Amino acid sequence: MIVVTGANGNLGRMVVNFLKDRIPVSEIAVSVREPEKAADLSAHGIEIRQADFRDRASVMRAFTGADKVLIISTSGASDTVSEHRNAVDAAVEAGVKHIFYTSGTKEKISHIGRVHEQTEKAIIETGLNYTILRNNLYADVLVREVISAVKAGILSIPADDGKMTTVTRVDCAAAAAAVLATDGHQNKIYDITGPESLSWNDIAEIASEIAGKEIAFIPALTDAFRKGMIAKGLPDSRVDFLLEIYKAYSSGAYDVPSDAVAVLTGRPATPARDFIFRTAREALAH
Ligand SMILES: NC(=O)c1ccc[n+]([C@@H]2O[C@H](COP(=O)([O-])OP(=O)(O)OC[C@H]3O[C@@H](n4cnc5c(N)ncnc54)[C@H](OP(=O)(O)O)[C@@H]3O)[C@@H](O)[C@H]2O)c1
Incomplete structure (x- = not known):
């Protein structure tokens, strides 16, 4: 069971x-x-x-x-x-x-x-x-960032350009089902990642392709980000939480190349760039 x-x-x-x-x-x-x-x-x-x-x-x-x-x-x-x-x-x-x-x-x-x-x-x-x-970071989260960037005409977040081996949520689920359903995973730690490393400049490039014009990645200053979020009604503690996450994304810690999805599920991990482009473009078309 x-x-x-x-x-x-x-x-x-x-x-x-x-x-x-x-x-x-x-x-x-x-x-x-x-x-x-x-x-x-x-x-x-x-x-x-x-x-x-x-x-x-x-x-x-x-x-x-x-x-x-x-x-x-x-x-x-x-x-x-x-x-x-x-x-x-x-x-x-x-x-x-x-x-x-x-x-x-x-x-x-x-x-x-x-x-x-x-x-x-x-x-x-x-x-x-x-x-x-x-x-790793869900590529589904980056779809939301691309949609916001296309709407705003700029990708402005409090991050540097660290790379991330972002992975689709579906691939995370397929990998989890695979380890649950098969033997041999005792005391193992798997990095569940996509097949490529993407930077925030790459994300801005995807937004630019969808928008049909250049959308630049411009790192937001922490104070400006905080003011913007507080103006949207977020409490200080939530802004701190977000700032830490963006700092972690920028740190390089999320750049963890791994073939675990392919090895565990028996099919290649979904290319994150294609997934983000396709999903964000479809969402913006509706
Ligand atoms: N890797 C990433 O980029 C990333 C991004 C976002 C989140 N995450 C993490 O990945 C998890 C799964 O992602 P997701 O997209 O499936 O998130 P999700 O749709 O928000 O699902 C979270 C699940 O946690 C359950 N839960 C929350 N509090 C609980 C409690 N006290 N007791 C029992 N269950 C509780 C929720 O139950 P209900 O259905 O009853 O609300 C829900 O089923 C998230 O919860 C979060 O920890 C990872």
Whole structure:
């Protein structure tokens, strides 16, 4: 039995959809906060269990009988580490044999990076088998940046031109389903990345191609970015959170060439440049 958490979210739902093509649905259960939103999975014969990481007993019940659980990282709010710790402790209490975790690129610059580092440590310290999937920056996030840049006529973000091996969310899901459905991933850490490194200048180039005119990447000054975000109604703490993330993207930490997607799934990783171009252009056409 495999239990997948976060199955009402984007990544979790994709993982379950890939997984049900690989193993019998009777071997899959999902753990979600709102079971009524998983009716389509239930209709396929997948067992729906209700749990919230803030309530460890609920997660323990959801993990009961599972050999493997996939813990999908949650929102990144200030108490995310304790949510993740609850899920890890619940896996131990429920007698799970192998914990899988969708982590992030290794870096300590951002709050998110530190959350993943502490969660990975907690998982490894359980002594159970583990598989950690360090998902790089979703190319889907860069689609949003391209759309904004085309609309604004400029790509202005508080970042330098560090490269990132950005990966599509679908490829992250396919890789997760592959490791869940096959043997041999005990105590492994995989960098789940796209096949090419893109810089913010490359992202501006994609925006320029879509716009049919030059869209320059001009790093935003931190103060100007903060003022703009506060004017849009974001609290200071959220702006700090974003500034740290952009700093991490610029640091080079996200440039982690890896062939893990191809090796795990048996098909090449989606070229990020094509994906971002195609998806942003389609969205802007509507
Ligand atoms: N690599 C990247 O670029 C990148 C970008 C964004 C996010 N992420 C990380 O990747 C994760 C998955 O991405 P995604 O696109 O699938 O995000 P998503 O659609 O926001 O899904 C997040 C999932 O976490 C669940 N969740 C949140 N708080 C929870 C709690 N207290 N207990 C149990 N479940 C909880 C949500 O449940 P509900 O459905 O009930 O709300 C949802 O299913 C995110 O949560 C985030 O940690 C990575």
